[in-house]
Amino acid sequence: MSRRGNCHDNAVAESFFQLLKRERIRRRIYADREEAQRDIFNYIEVFYNPKRRHRYAGDVSPVEFEMQYFSRL
Secondary structure: OOOOOOOOOOHHHHHHHHHHHHHOHHHOOOOOHHHHHHHHHHHHHHHHOOOOOEHHHOOEOHHHHHHHHHHHO
8 A cells, every 4th residue: 555645556446447337337227236246247257357458467368367377387
């Protein structure tokens, strides 16, 4: 943690939630809370982690990045 007022504290989380809202939540109307939870879980586990490339991770998905990391160990 850094000091109060440091703009880089929440940069990763804010970036993720901005993408989540833009790509998934704003395009749908949910009937209830459980439907929203299932849809968000699906977005994270099925699309965001295995398929979406991340510039910070060398332009590979988090799953590929982990596989490369563990193969080096």
